Amino acid sequence: MATVELRNVSKLFGANVKAVDNVNITINDKEFVVLVGPSGCGKTTTLRMIAGLEDITSGEIYIDGTLVNDITPKDRDIAMVFQNYALYPHMTVYDNMAFGLRIRKYPKQEIQTRVNEAAQILHIEELLDRRPKALSGGQRQRVAVGRAIVRKPKAFLFDEPLSNLDAKLRVQMRAEISALHTRLQATMIYVTHDQVEAMTMGDKIVVLKDGIIQQIGSPLELYNHPKNRFVAAFIGSPPMNIMTAKILEKDGKIVADEGDFQIELEGKLADTLKSYINKEVLIGIRPEDFVYTQTPQKTNNIRTHVEVVEPLGAEIHLYVSTQNHQLIVRVQPRYEFHVGDEANFAPDMEKLHFFDIDSEEIIGA
Amino acid sequence: MKKGKRIKISSAVLFIVLLCIAAAWTIPTLGVFVTSFRESKDIYSSGWWSVLPHMDWIKTEEFQLPDETDPNGPITIEGHTARFEEWRQGVTISKTRLLRWYGNKRSRKIEVYEEKLVGFGAHLTLKNYTDVLQGGTITFDDGSGNIITREGNNFGDAVLNSLAVCIPSTVIPILIAAFAAYAFAWMDFPGRKPLFVIVVALLVVPLQIALIPILRDFTAWNLNGTFVSMWLAHTSFGLPLAIYLLYNYISTLPRDIFESAYLDGATPFVTFVKLVLPISVPALASFAIFQFLWVWNDYLVALIFLGDKNRVVTSALAAMIGEKGQDWHLLTSGAFISMILPLTVFFALQRFFVRGLLAGSIKG
Numbered sequence: 001m002a003t004v005e006l007r008n009v010s011k012l013f014g015a016n017v018k019a020v021d022n023v024n025i026t027i028n029d030k031e032f033v034v035l036v037g038p039s040g041c042g043k044t045t046t047l048r049m050i051a052g053l054e055d056i057t058s059g060e061i062y063i064d065g066t067l068v069n070d071i072t073p074k075d076r077d078i079a080m081v082f083q084n085y086a087l088y089p090h091m092t093v094y095d096n097m098a099f100g101l102r103i104r105k106y107p108k109q110e111i112q113t114r115v116n117e118a119a120q121i122l123h124i125e126e127l128l129d130r131r132p133k134a135l136s137g138g139q140r141q142r143v144a145v146g147r148a149i150v151r152k153p154k155a156f157l158f159d160e161p162l163s164n165l166d167a168k169l170r171v172q173m174r175a176e177i178s179a180l181h182t183r184l185q186a187t188m189i190y191v192t193h194d195q196v197e198a199m200t201m202g203d204k205i206v207v208l209k210d211g212i213i214q215q216i217g218s219p220l221e222l223y224n225h226p227k228n229r230f231v232a233a234f235i236g237s238p239p240m241n242i243m244t245a246k247i248l249e250k251d252g253k254i255v256a257d258e259g260d261f262q263i264e265l266e267g268k269l270a271d272t273l274k275s276y277i278n279k280e281v282l283i284g285i286r287p288e289d290f291v292y293t294q295t296p297q298k299t300n301n302i303r304t305h306v307e308v309v310e311p312l313g314a315e316i317h318l319y320v321s322t323q324n325h326q327l328i329v330r331v332q333p334r335y336e337f338h339v340g341d342e343a344n345f346a347p348d349m350e351k352l353h354f355f356d357i358d359s360e361e362i363i364g365a
Numbered sequence: 366m367k368k369g370k371r372i373k374i375s376s377a378v379l380f381i382v383l384l385c386i387a388a389a390w391t392i393p394t395l396g397v398f399v400t401s402f403r404e405s406k407d408i409y410s411s412g413w414w415s416v417l418p419h420m421d422w423i424k425t426e427e428f429q430l431p432d433e434t435d436p437n438g439p440i441t442i443e444g445h446t447a448r449f450e451e452w453r454q455g456v457t458i459s460k461t462r463l464l465r466w467y468g469n470k471r472s473r474k475i476e477v478y479e480e481k482l483v484g485f486g487a488h489l490t491l492k493n494y495t496d497v498l499q500g501g502t503i504t505f506d507d508g509s510g511n512i513i514t515r516e517g518n519n520f521g522d523a524v525l526n527s528l529a530v531c532i533p534s535t536v537i538p539i540l541i542a543a544f545a546a547y548a549f550a551w552m553d554f555p556g557r558k559p560l561f562v563i564v565v566a567l568l569v570v571p572l573q574i575a576l577i578p579i580l581r582d583f584t585a586w587n588l589n590g591t592f593v594s595m596w597l598a599h600t601s602f603g604l605p606l607a608i609y610l611l612y613n614y615i616s617t618l619p620r621d622i623f624e625s626a627y628l629d630g631a632t633p634f635v636t637f638v639k640l641v642l643p644i645s646v647p648a649l650a651s652f653a654i655f656q657f658l659w660v661w662n663d664y665l666v667a668l669i670f671l672g673d674k675n676r677v678v679t680s681a682l683a684a685m686i687g688e689k690g691q692d693w694h695l696l697t698s699g700a701f702i703s704m705i706l707p708l709t710v711f712f713a714l715q716r717f718f719v720r721g722l723l724a725g726s727i728k729g
Contacts, residue, residue: 084621090644
């Protein structure tokens with residue numbers, strides 16, 4: 001197992017299409033790192049550069065402390081699970097898994113032991129004689145993972161491995177890959193566009209957009225302390241509500257004025273926002289950070305009208321609107337809501353996020 | 366409803382048209398096939414379809430009219446009265462009995478014919494085939510009962526010669542073309558695109574314009590009349606199509622498979638041998654069929670580079686038409702011998718034309 005380090009890595013396609021822009025990531029030994037971002041953000045390109053399938057335009061990649069820029073993929077000792085599985089169609093499952101070992105001239109006995117061991121871990125022992133054609137999507141996925149496991153590589157790379165599976169199977173495989181990580185104690189780098197996968201699986205998440213790293217952190221760090229508007233909106237489901245508001249000074253207090261409602265700011269937050277007086281900012285409030293109040297509060301009251309009610313059982317998602325914005329609110333199923341009702345909320349003052357309207361970076365915090 | 370009906374009618378019309386086309390192709394072939402098993406004298410006295418079961422008048426006996434019968438007046442036989450000319454034509458006595466005067470008026474000989482189902486007892490023989498295959502002298506009866514002696518055409522040797530030409534001429538281009546197609550499809554090298562365009566452009570160059578320059582070269586290298594010259598000629602004429610066909614197939618293979626093999630530690634050569642070749646079997650087989658049939662049926666190239674030294678099947682057949690144009694039994698069996706192998710090859714390899722060999726390797 002090994003560490004993987006990317007230093008100032010960039011990738012240009014053609015003369016000026018920058019797929020990956022000056023990326024720095026340090027992946028510790030035995031860490032499960034998820035690269036997440038919308039499609040076209042450069043996450044797969046980054047992974048392929050680590051694998052050696054893509055040239056690096058500039059920068060350095062180290063695996064286990066060794067510079068691998070000019071080392072061919074086969075000598076980097078990494079294994080990759082492809083989005084489309086990439087199984088060899090004319091070989092049985094056993095041969096698929098043994099292929100890499102045979103090429104590396106492992107003794108027959110050793111190959112057999114390793115393949116059987118991997119098959120046991122993945123519960124595909126009874127499929128070893130079958131061809132990929134005769135397997136279901138989930139089984140093919142397991143074989144693809146098995147092919148990586150038998151090699152005992154320094155690091156595993158996963159390129160959106162679950163995107164071709166149906167929703168139920170995806171949840172199951174997600175848990176299995178996490179369990180596999182715990183069991184193998186291996187360094188794993190996982191690419192996905194699905195923030196739920198990222199949140200549930202990663203020890204560390206790297207959020208990418210347009211080839212630029214937006215934030216690196218643990219799932220909860222990203223959730224609770226997003227560095228910019230993109231991360232705030234990308235992580236979490238339903239997404240964070242983001243509204244424009246003006247910072248005003250009113251009776252000696254710093255107030256964020258949405259137009260329809262005002263939030264009085266206190267303490268440190270008020271101090272940092274002083275410089276934004278009479279300027280517009282973005283307020284971010286997560287759906288669960290609204291407190292439902294049956295009677296309107298005097299201060300910080302957000303008066304809304306209910307437009308859509310989505311009772312999920314454990315919680316209710318409300319689509320409500322102020323005069324200027326539509327918000328999603330997550331409430332306990334203790335109360336009943338009806339379309340057209342008036343509903344009053346108070347924001348959780350500890351969990352407000354403010355972003356600069358131009359740079360979209362977090363203010364304060 | 367209406368639409369469904371129209372589709373049914375149009376598909377019925379289509380079916381009938383296709384059936385007619387199929388019949389137009391297969392019935393003459395069947396005729397040649399049957400003729401190749403018939404004796405020379407039978408071929409000249411009746412058509413090939415007479416081997417099929419059918420009702421025919423068969424002569425069962427004959428008898429002599431008494432000498433006092435006057436052939437010039439009306440003649441009464443078995444209760445029927447008719448003139449000589451009518452008897453000469455044959456008179457139907459009952460549904461299954463026909464009497465016919467044989468010969469001139471003086472013979473007074475009457476033949477009795479009965480209508481019977483015939484055909485099962487047709488004289489079929491394998492002698493035509495053995496005659497064609499062997500060299501030396503062969504003999505057979507012709508339609509008028511003469512014994513004919515001919516020089517055999519030694520078709521057996523011609524078949525072996527054809528095989529000696531065809532098998533390497535099929536295998537060599539496939540090997541070269543598979544390498545080339547893989548390189549064109551998946552390897553980066555300078556000049557890849559222009560080279561490929563040149564290869565494709567060669568597809569439209571007619572073979573005939575290359576014959577004389579190549580012949581001169583072969584003469585200089587002392588290759589004329591050798592099998593090697595045929596292998597070289599067919600390989601080079603076949604390569605553009607082979608590369609193009611295989612490229613089309615190999616370039617559609619999923620990139621992931623190669624990358625996965627690459628990460629598994631496979632060199633491009635190992636990838637080619639262990640992945641590309643086995644996965645490309647359908648494309649290889651279809652090209653093998655094309656090339657084999659083309660080389661087997663080729664007359665022009667064989668005529669020019671091989672000449673009469675080592676006659677291949679097509680040359681032997683052509684020579685036979687010149688020497689024995691009227692010996693249909695030999696020509697048809699020779700023609701059939703030349704067809705057997707192509708048919709065998711086609712049926713042996715056509716199972717590789719199955720789709721979906723790639724199924725399961727990637728999501729699709």
